[in-house]
Amino acid sequence: MTAFKAISPIDGQTLGEFSAASLEDIQIMMAKARSAVKAWSALSVKQRCQILSKFNTLVLSDLDNLCTTISRTTGKVMTEALLGEIYPVLDLAAYYCRHADKILSPQSVVTSPFSFPGAEAQIIRKPFGVVALITPWNYPFQITVCQLLGALIAGNAVILKLSEFSLPIGKVIVDLFNQLDLPADTVQWLIGDGKSGAQLIDAAPDIVVFTGSLNTGRVVMQKAAQQPVPVILELGGKDAMIVCADADLERTANAAVYGAFCNSGQACVSVEQLYVEQPCFNAFLKKLCAVTANLKVGQNAEGDLGVMTVSSQIEKVKVQYDDAINKGAKVSVPLNIQGSAINPIILWDVTDEMLIMQEETFGPLLPIIPFINEDEVIRLANQSEFGLNASVWSRDIKKAERIARQLQVGNWAINDVIKNIGHPRLPFGGCKHSGFGRYRGAEGLLQMTYPVSGLTSSSHFQREPNWFPYSEDSYLAFKGYLDVLYGKGSFFSRARRNLPALQGFREYSSFNLKQSWQNLKLSLPWKREY
Numbered sequence: 310m311t312a313f314k315a316i317s318p319i320d321g322q323t324l325g326e327f328s329a330a331s332l333e334d335i336q337i338m339m340a341k342a343r344s345a346v347k348a349w350s351a352l353s354v355k356q357r358c359q360i361l362s363k364f365n366t367l368v369l370s371d372l373d374n375l376c377t378t379i380s381r382t383t384g385k386v387m388t389e390a391l392l393g394e395i396y397p398v399l400d401l402a403a404y405y406c407r408h409a410d411k412i413l414s415p416q417s418v419v420t421s422p423f424s425f426p427g428a429e430a431q432i433i434r435k436p437f438g439v440v441a442l443i444t445p446w447n448y449p450f451q452i453t454v455c456q457l458l459g460a461l462i463a464g465n466a467v468i469l470k471l472s473e474f475s476l477p478i479g480k481v482i483v484d485l486f487n488q489l490d491l492p493a494d495t496v497q498w499l500i501g502d503g504k505s506g507a508q509l510i511d512a513a514p515d516i517v518v519f520t521g522s523l524n525t526g527r528v529v530m531q532k533a534a535q536q537p538v539p540v541i542l543e544l545g546g547k548d549a550m551i552v553c554a555d556a557d558l559e560r561t562a563n564a565a566v567y568g569a570f571c572n573s574g575q576a577c578v579s580v581e582q583l584y585v586e587q588p589c590f591n592a593f594l595k596k597l598c599a600v601t602a603n604l605k606v607g608q609n610a611e612g613d614l615g616v617m618t619v620s621s622q623i624e625k626v627k628v629q630y631d632d633a634i635n636k637g638a639k640v641s642v643p644l645n646i647q648g649s650a651i652n653p654i655i656l657w658d659v660t661d662e663m664l665i666m667q668e669e670t671f672g673p674l675l676p677i678i679p680f681i682n683e684d685e686v687i688r689l690a691n692q693s694e695f696g697l698n699a700s701v702w703s704r705d706i707k708k709a710e711r712i713a714r715q716l717q718v719g720n721w722a723i724n725d726v727i728k729n730i731g732h733p734r735l736p737f738g739g740c741k742h743s744g745f746g747r748y749r750g751a752e753g754l755l756q757m758t759y760p761v762s763g764l765t766s767s768s769h770f771q772r773e774p775n776w777f778p779y780s781e782d783s784y785l786a787f788k789g790y791l792d793v794l795y796g797k798g799s800f801f802s803r804a805r806r807n808l809p810a811l812q813g814f815r816e817y818s819s820f821n822l823k824q825s826w827q828n829l830k831l832s833l834p835w836k837r838e839y
């Protein structure tokens with residue numbers, strides 16, 4: 310049996326040993342999840358929320374220990390653990406527990422009294438069943454728990470597959486959920502690496518929710534296609550920050566440094582391309598270098614950047630840095646790697662030929678690029694294969710929003726950075742190669758369910774007009790009917806010219822008035838749900 314040793318990237322201390330699940334274990338987990346979901350999904354959304362509403366109290370009662378485990382496992386500093394991993398989870402849990410019942414409630418939809426006389430229509434939401442939740446190492450608590458909460462509230466059972474670099478956090482998460490009054494096996498934790506993740510998909514969950522790199526996302530989607538089961542992919546990013554010359558340069562420089570270097574740049578929404586309008590480029594670069602020079606790398610209370618979580622990322626940063634230098638980039642300070650710590654660096658004179666402009670960096674390197682006008686910067690920002698988050702900075706909000714709306718991204722912020730993705734009511738996700746699907750917000754919750762459409766007829770006819778037998782008369786009657794509904798001219802002229810053809814419907818002329826009145830009421834704009 311494979312065993313994983315969790316080692317802190319801060320000091321190399323062993324944080325625990327974890328035995329990987331075997332293929333047989335995974336099959337047993339799947340069977341248990343299938344039986345757990347029956348009990349869990351039978352509860353109402355309100356009941357599920359009531360059970361999960363105790364989660365926040367549990368988190369708050371053990372906050373320092375939680376932050377310490379997160380910090381020691383990932384290498385991020387304690388404040389980063391608190392703000393980036395815990396706060397958004399508490400916010401989302403509170404929002405969902407308050408609003409999920411309404412979001413997931415059945416919706417009456419408008420029913421045409423002509424096409425569906427005497428009928429009512431509704432959409433109900435059903436949980437998929439068993440969710441395979443596969444998550445990365447950079448925000449292992451926040452990403453896993455936010456997606457887990459959505460999946461659970463919607464009525465699913467979940468098998469968690471955290472990154473092999475986040476195992477102590479997996480333990481913390483299951484310990485927390487084990488203290489809630491959930492049916493046994495509603496939340497199970499599969500310990501393992503990519504191989505186990507692949508085996509989990511082969512075990513045929515009902516949906517795969519994957520967050521990770523683009524390349525793994527492609528493999529995950531291929532595997533899911535073999536079943537097939539739906540996938541949600543939350544992949545990488547190469548986020549642009551666009552600074553117009555009329556921006557508040559002091560605030561914007563502080564924001565750029567935070568956006569690029571929080572969690573040592575290991576965020577899918579890190580600022581990785583900083584576009585600055587030509588007239589303020591030099592002044593802004595000077596400010597940026599000065600703010601960056603004041604950052605502290607280290608694990609003490611004043612540390613801004615912790616250490617890199619995994620050694621392969623350190624290598625990637627080094628490769629991109631060397632490539633940029635060899636191709637002529639200038640840097641604020643030379644790269645300095647001390648153990649797992651890397652100093653933050655601003656790069657300029659960068660070109661499209663450099664790796665740093667082509668690939669996700671996921672480390673503390675920030676390239677800055679000048680631009681001439683709106684059209685140019687939109688074109689430059691949209692060149693990236695990714696489309697996750699972006700920010701635009703200007704005192705002219707109309708202009709900033711005009712630029713933002715033309716960016717090919719799933720999310721944007723004006724005059725703020727990264728924080729937008731933590732808004733509990735805003736769905737988060739990407740476009741292009743940043744993936745598809747959303748979590749957070751009402752949309753994120755709905756995506757943990759599938760819609761079931763229902764039509765209830767109260768018609769008393771022995772036969773509906775569209776049923777057999779067909780005849781020439783029925784063809785002509787329907788042709789006339791379509792002309793009445795969608796043809797040219799006023800409704801009355803359309804009705805008049807088609808009266809002879811509509812005689813084919815005379816046996817249905819007395820339709821259910823009461824029901825049609827209901828339908829009409831539902832179609833009034835202020836009653837309309839969809």
Ligand code: NAD
Pocket residue numbers: 443444445446447448452470471472473501502503504505506507508520521522523525526528529543544545546576577669671697739743744
């Ligand atoms: P990764 O793709 O290496 O691994 C992600 C998860 O997938 C891990 O749990 C891993 O064990 C598992 N896995 C690996 N191979 C698998 C396979 N063949 N089948 C099933 N599962 C498999 O990603 P990572 O290095 O852990 O995370 C960094 C990446 O995640 C970056 O690209 C980052 O941008 C992205 N990310 C995206 C978001 C987002 O919301 N869009 C958020 C955080 C991180």
